[in-house]
Amino acid sequence: MPAEAAAAALDAPAARTGGPKDDKPWMEHLVGWTLVVVLAMFLTQTGLITGLG
Numbered sequence: 001m002p003a004e005a006a007a008a009a010l011d012a013p014a015a016r017t018g019g020p021k022d023d024k025p026w027m028e029h030l031v032g033w034t035l036v037v038v039l040a041m042f043l044t045q046t047g048l049i050t051g052l053g
Contacts, residue, residue, distance in 0.1 A: 043049040 040049065
């Protein structure tokens with residue numbers, strides 16, 4: 001009987017966790033790169049990043 005229950009569990013659809021959908025991955029990339037640029041500008045303005053030389 002346990003083998004039949006395990007086989008039935010494998011056939012069942014995966015449960016959704018309620019997390020974000022992957023409808024617009026470009027939006028996630030855009031927001032991520034925007035945060036990177038804003039952080040770099042902030043660090044440069046505060047003097048924590050002084051440049052390469």
